[in-house]
Amino acid sequence: MxxxxxxxxxxxxxxxxxxxxxxxxxxxxxxxxxxKVSPVQRLDVEVTYKGTSDALVLLAGAKTKKRMKTPNFxxxxxxxxxxxxxxxxxxxxxxxxxxxxLGWYFGSEEFNLQKFLPVILNNIKGVLNISNYIFFGGSGGGxxxxxxxxKFEGSTAIVFNPQTNIVxxxxxxxxxxxKYASEAFGTTRGDxxxxxxxxxxxxxxxxNQKNKIIYMQNKTDSHSIRDCKPFVEAFGVEYPKTFFSGLISENFYLHLTDWSKGHQPPPRESLIYVLKKIVNDKVEFSEESLNSMFERAEFLGV
Structure with a gap:
C-alpha cells in the first residue's frame, strides 16, 4: 500500500x-x-486557480522510475x-x-472513479465557475x-498515444x-x-459524440495498430497507411506522425505549443487551422 x-x-x-x-x-x-475516498484510498487533487471559465484537467500516465511516488501528478x-x-x-x-x-483512472470496487469523477468535476465546475473542461493526457492518462x-458535452480531449481498450x-x-482486474475489482480480465x-x-x-478529440499518435508505436487503428475504424473510417493529419469526423482530429520513437511522448516544445494554441488561443477546430498548428508543432520538435 x-x-x-x-x-x-x-x-x-x-x-x-x-x-x-x-x-x-x-x-x-x-x-x-x-x-479520503475508501479505507485505504485517497483522491489527490491540485487546483491552480486562474479565474478562467475554461479549465485544463491533467491526467497522468503510468508511474515511471523518475515518477514513482504517490500522488502521481x-x-x-x-x-x-x-x-x-x-x-x-x-x-x-x-x-x-x-x-x-497504471490504473487508467477507472477506479476500484471500493471507489469507481468512472462513476464518481464526473460528479466531482461537476461540483468543481460549480464552485470555480468553470463552463468548459479540456482533458489532457498520454498513454493511460490519454x-x-x-x-x-x-461525459462532458462541449469538452475537448487532447491525447497522445492513448490506450483505447485496456484488455x-x-x-x-x-x-x-x-493484476488490476484482480486486486481492484476482484475479477478477471475477461469479466x-x-x-x-x-x-x-x-x-x-x-x-456521434458531443465532445471534441485531438489525437496525436506515433506511427512507430505499437499502440498505433493496437489502439489507434480500431478507434479510428469505430468512426467508420479506414486507418491511414501513412502519416496523416486531418479530420476523421466532425469532432475528431488525428495527427498520425513520427516525431518521437515508439511510445515516447511528443517533444516537449511541440506539446506545449499545441496546448497553448488550443487552450490559451482557442484555435479554430477546423482541418485547415489544426493542420497549420501541427505543421508548426512538427517544426518546433525537430
Whole structure:
C-alpha cells in the first residue's frame, strides 16, 4: 500500500475526510487536496486557480522510475505555461498496492472513479465557475482523458498515444491488466467489462459524440495498430497507411506522425505549443487551422 508523499504537492495540503468535506473546503484559490475516498484510498487533487471559465484537467500516465511516488501528478510545467485554471488529479488506485504502475483512472470496487469523477468535476465546475473542461493526457492518462471527456458535452480531449481498450493486450506481456482486474475489482480480465467501461472504441462507435478529440499518435508505436487503428475504424473510417493529419469526423482530429520513437511522448516544445494554441488561443477546430498548428508543432520538435 502506497503512502502519501506531500512533497508531490505545490500548495499546502488540505485534508478531507470524504467528498462532501472536499466540496465544502474547495474555494476560488490555488489549493492541494487529499481526500479520503475508501479505507485505504485517497483522491489527490491540485487546483491552480486562474479565474478562467475554461479549465485544463491533467491526467497522468503510468508511474515511471523518475515518477514513482504517490500522488502521481503530471503536467507541473504545463500548468505554468497555460493561462487557464488547471486541475491535476492522481489516480487513487495507487494506494491499493505499491506494485500498481497504471490504473487508467477507472477506479476500484471500493471507489469507481468512472462513476464518481464526473460528479466531482461537476461540483468543481460549480464552485470555480468553470463552463468548459479540456482533458489532457498520454498513454493511460490519454485513455482516461478520452473517457471522461465523453461525459462532458462541449469538452475537448487532447491525447497522445492513448490506450483505447485496456484488455486488448497479450496476457504474457501485460500482466498489469490482470493484476488490476484482480486486486481492484476482484475479477478477471475477461469479466472486467462487467465492472467498468474497458473499450473506448465501443463507447465512441458511430462518431456521434458531443465532445471534441485531438489525437496525436506515433506511427512507430505499437499502440498505433493496437489502439489507434480500431478507434479510428469505430468512426467508420479506414486507418491511414501513412502519416496523416486531418479530420476523421466532425469532432475528431488525428495527427498520425513520427516525431518521437515508439511510445515516447511528443517533444516537449511541440506539446506545449499545441496546448497553448488550443487552450490559451482557442484555435479554430477546423482541418485547415489544426493542420497549420501541427505543421508548426512538427517544426518546433525537430
Amino acid at each position: 502506497s503512502k502519501l508523499d506531500i512533497s508531490q504537492f505545490q500548495y499546502p495540503v488540505v485534508y478531507c475526510n470524504h467528498l462532501k468535506d472536499f466540496y465544502r473546503k474547495i474555494k476560488n484559490k490555488s489549493s492541494s487536496f487529499s481526500i 503530471s503536467g507541473k510545467l504545463i500548468s505554468k505555461s497555460i493561462d487557464k485554471t488547471t486541475i491535476r488529479i492522481s489516480d487513487p488506485v495507487f494506494y491499493l498496492n505499491d506494485d500498481f504502475k 485513455c482516461a482523458s478520452l473517457y471522461f471527456s465523453s 486488448f493486450y497479450p496476457a504474457d506481456g501485460f500482466k498489469v491488466i490482470d 472486467l467489462h462487467k465492472k467498468i467501461v474497458v473499450d473506448l472504441c465501443k463507447l465512441y462507435a458511430g462518431g
